[in-house]
Amino acid sequence: MTMARVLRLHPEDNVGIALTDLVPGEEGASEAVPRGHKFALRLIREGEFVRKYGQIIGTATMDIPIGAHVHVQNLGMGEDRGGDAGQSGMPTITPAAQQDSFLGFPRADGRAGTRNFIGILTTVNCSGSVAQFIAEDAERRGLLNDLPNVDGIVPIAHGTGCGMADRGEGYDILLRTLAGYAQHPNFGAILVVGLGCEVMQLPVLQSAPQLKDPAHFRFLTIQNQGGTRATIDAARPVLRELAETANQVKRVPIPASKLVIGLQCGGSDGLSGITANPALGVASDMVVAQGGTTILSETSEIYGAEHLLTRRAAPEVAEALMARIRWWEDYTARFGGHMNNNPSPGNKKGGLTTILEKSLGAVAKGGSAPLSAVYRYGEPVRTSGFVFMDSPGYDPCSVTGQIASGANLIVFTTGRGSVSGYRPVPCIKLASNNDLWSRMGDDMDINCGDIIDGTSLQDKGAEIYAAILEVASGKPTKSEAQGFGRVEFVPWQIGATM
The missing domain is CATH 3.40.50 (Rossmann fold)
Structure with missing residues (x-):
């Protein structure tokens, strides 16, 4: 069966989509049109809307002859956007007749994990390398080798946490993000590592009621521990304890x-x-x-x-x-x-x-x-x-x-x-x-x-x-x-x- 080489997505569209590379003269194209690109199905006048999906995608910046390649050289944003959604009223989704399930990790808050990692979360870029060192040390020593239900250790480093305002939208976003990862259902337990003098202070995260359980959440500060090596040494038994807790949860059928x-x-x-x-x-x-x-x-x-x-x-x-x-x-x-x-x-x-x-x-x-x-x-x-x-x-x-x-x-x-x-x-x-x-x-x-x-x-x-x-x-x-x-x-x- 010969497959179509051009697709018109909606009756009101004035462009077609090349499904393969077209050369001049093929499928109505008057010039080369690469796969996935558009060409004019009729003459499109300068200032006229160009439509794809039955919707406005821009305005012709010049007359576009039939068959011409429609792209940045002749199509601009224009002043209008949006259009008719093609329907009115709230749609509905019929509930499935059969409840499917997957094998996941149930969490105390009612959510479910698709993985069961130990996380090493950092409050600031300055503790990112130490988090990596802690994870590498644990992997090198085979700290999790006898814990089959733990998927591994995930250090979370980033490029911020200091040199920023200690209030306002940027601070709130970072705090929400770190708190969301700390409580994520794909983490069976979390170690949070801070430097000590950063804007995003570790005690701020530590004060959240959800992070009070020491069996699942522990905290270390590099400056208080006495530096990099001391922090790695202190983290080793902590990670083992957290991993043993996480290993108690097994995959079970979950809706x-x-x-x-x-x-x-x-x-x-x-x-x-x-x-x-x-x-x-x-x-x-x-x-x-x-x-x-x-x-x-x-x-x-x-x-x-x-x-x-x-x-x-x-x-x-x-x-x-x-x-x-x-x-x-x-x-x-x-x-x-x-x-x-x-x-x-x-x-x-x-x-x-x-x-x-x-x-x-x-x-x-x-x-x-x-x-x-x-x-x-x-x-x-x-x-x-x-x-x-x-x-x-x-x-x-x-x-x-x-x-x-x-x-x-x-x-x-x-x-x-x-x-x-x-x-x-x-x-x-x-x-x-x-x-x-x-x-x-x-x-x-x-x-x-x-x-x-x-x-x-x-x-x-x-x-x-x-x-x-x-x-x-x-x-x-x-x-x-x-x-x-x-x-x-x-x-x-x-x-x-x-």
């Missing part, structure tokens, strides 16, 4: 309603919004139907498509989302930026021209469920269903916030390719196209490029959902197998560095 999935995309291309993202949206709906939670984020990458979310939300939830959009417009303007600073050079090479186009594809990760809540960065997610967490579009920073909010598994779509992992949380990578799957198969878990070849979105979504249950039950992802997750803890930094 899929305890899944909290962070939805992410990075290195997107022109096919991401057609294959991997909507397929993940199907899987998201399946998780929600089980009573679970999925978290969409990257506020700067839903810009221009927010109407597709607000129309799926109660008025107060829609207003909460729009408040974050307005905050971002002000935030970028304050620093001389603009919201269309996105897409990145790699996105553009893959066929994405404006943030409107990128956002319309990115929102597809959220499926069709109602938007039930909006959270700030790193704020604990306590609402089941499909929710939104405010964050930058920078992938490591956004995922860090989702994990701090309680995500126990990440699913990450990519069209250009991504090499990253997010310990203590496993990350499933979805390739948007067959070429990426063949080139970077060691980093990709599932190929969504075969949707172009005829695999249905429903079938691919079911495949992704099945993989979520398998990974939540302990199956390693490609990024876990390669050891990723050592440098991807990137809290959102707002405010002056002093």
